[in-house]
Amino acid sequence: MTIAAAQDKKEDTLKQRDQQLEILRGEQRRTAENEAALKREIEQLGADRRKLNQDLIDTAGRIRDLETKTLATEARLKPLDDQDAAIKKSLDARRDVIAEVLAALQRIGRRPPPALLMSPEQALQSVRAAIVLGAVVPEMRQEAEKLAAELHALMQVRQQIALERDQLRNEQTAIANDRARMAALIEERQKQQSEREAALIAERVRAADLAQQFDSLKDLIAALEKELDPTTRAAREAARNDARPAMAAFRDPGRLAPATAFASLRGQVRVPVNGVKIRDYGAPDGAGGVEKGLSITTRAGAQVTAPADGWVVYAGPFRSYGQLLILNAGGGYHVLLAGMERISVDLGQFVLTGEPVATMGTASHIAAILATGSSQPVLYVEFRKDGIPIDPGPWWAATEIEKVRG
Structure with a gap:
């Protein structure tokens, strides 16, 4: 060639x-x-x-x-x-x-x-x-x-x-x-x-x-x-x-973030469900210890809403608590909600304050653990800072906590 x-x-x-x-x-x-x-x-x-x-x-x-x-x-x-x-x-x-x-x-x-x-x-x-x-x-x-x-x-x-x-x-x-x-x-x-x-x-x-x-x-x-x-x-x-x-x-879509730092929401947070408070943070838990959160009896099928903006980091069954939902509210704060029958948000999803996240069932999923003896649905709410349970009381709006006062 x-x-x-x-x-x-x-x-x-x-x-x-x-x-x-x-x-x-x-x-x-x-x-x-x-x-x-x-x-x-x-x-x-x-x-x-x-x-x-x-x-x-x-x-x-x-x-x-x-x-x-x-x-x-x-x-x-x-x-x-x-x-x-x-x-x-x-x-x-x-x-x-x-x-x-x-x-x-x-x-x-x-x-x-x-x-x-x-x-x-x-x-x-x-x-x-x-x-x-x-x-x-x-x-x-x-x-x-x-x-x-x-x-x-x-x-x-x-x-x-x-x-x-x-x-x-x-x-x-x-x-x-x-x-x-x-x-x-x-x-x-x-x-x-x-x-x-x-x-x-x-x-x-x-x-x-x-x-x-x-x-x-x-x-x-x-x-x-x-x-x-x-x-x-x-x-x-x-x-x-x-x-x-x-x-x-x-480029990835921009990441959503909480509108307000959770630490700044003291006195402004709405209780996530309508009902009657039966146990409060620090009260005897009936098993020799003290409560680490708030327990509320609700109507059957009651709606549960997000108390604050946050990312869903866990959503699913957990031991004897029924359905457990954990929200990362930023700044080292987490919100735990337990005892629901159905969760309507997905892992990794960003949810807004007041957004519906779950529904209560017709009976209690956690009454035995809480030693309440209640046959009604019971929602358990816990706030954590850097993994340690803290008193949620200072965060609740005054009118809201009055609504669920037992």
């Missing part, structure tokens, strides 16, 4: 490598464009995530407010039910008066309903009619008036009970609707996050693979070009310099 032929063969080989290089450059450009588009989408998702998180926080706030109203309604119903039972007991003791009133009405030609079928309203009408018509003998009149007063009180109590139960049903319906919305929001958040992160990881892997091929071909072309004569090599290099694309560095 002549020198000219050999030179031509090298030129052909170089052209083939150049063609491969251009193909790879095109793929790399498309990959870079795809990643740029994904980054823009993630940035948009960042805005969407802010909206989504705000919607989650707002919905969680509504649920907690409704849970508070429900607790208040149930608290009002309890004495009303007791009052209803007491009045009915008193009325049962006055059956002879009712019988006398009915007999008196029958004597003057009235036909009152049978005593066993009579409602409080009908009984009150009958007693009042008997009094007005003078159907009862004078010595029974005072008893009849007492009976009328009790029947009237019973009717008022039952009307109030009916109103409270209607309100309770409305509150429970609203809670159910907001919980359904919450579930959909959480599902959408997890779906968006997993889809975008998976796509971005795939694009980065592809970009790294292409970059590796790109570099190896560059090395090959450089080696081949060394064999070209200086004039040919200079001409090719000058032509390539005008079109060589820049290699943009791939």
Whole structure:
């Protein structure tokens, strides 16, 4: 083979490598464009995530407010039910008066309903009619008036009970609707996050693979070009310099961080669940030691929210505590929540203050450990600084700790 032929063969080989290089450059450009588009989408998702998180926080706030109203309604119903039972007991003791009133009405030609079928309203009408018509003998009149007063009180109590139960049903319906919305929001958040992160990881892997091929071909072309004569090599290099694309560095999305240092939140933190405090930090734990956190009995299915911004560093079952969630609040502070039935955030996720993170079950998962004997769900809350349990009391907002005071 002549020198000219050999030179031509090298030129052909170089052209083939150049063609491969251009193909790879095109793929790399498309990959870079795809990643740029994904980054823009993630940035948009960042805005969407802010909206989504705000919607989650707002919905969680509504649920907690409704849970508070429900607790208040149930608290009002309890004495009303007791009052209803007491009045009915008193009325049962006055059956002879009712019988006398009915007999008196029958004597003057009235036909009152049978005593066993009579409602409080009908009984009150009958007693009042008997009094007005003078159907009862004078010595029974005072008893009849007492009976009328009790029947009237019973009717008022039952009307109030009916109103409270209607309100309770409305509150429970609203809670159910907001919980359904919450579930959909959480599902959408997890779906968006997993889809975008998976796509971005795939694009980065592809970009790294292409970059590796790109570099190896560059090395090959450089080696081949060394064999070209200086004039040919200079001409090719000058032509390539005008079109060589820049290699943009791939950047990770910015990391989220707590808005306020946890140490600065004293007196501002909201208790993460509605309920009644049964054990406080430093109290005897029933096993010869002292409590290292706060224990709160809750309603079945109560919502648990993040008391502060932080990263999820643990989310899952732990020994006999049920589900355990640990948030890194920054500055060496950690928040531990235990006793939930379901956790709705993922490991490594950054959560915001007031964001829903878990749901209580229908019974206690940690009552045995806490020696409370409670059959209700119990949420255990513990704050730690540099791994050591600390008193969470100074962090709670005054109005919040009053709500859960046992």
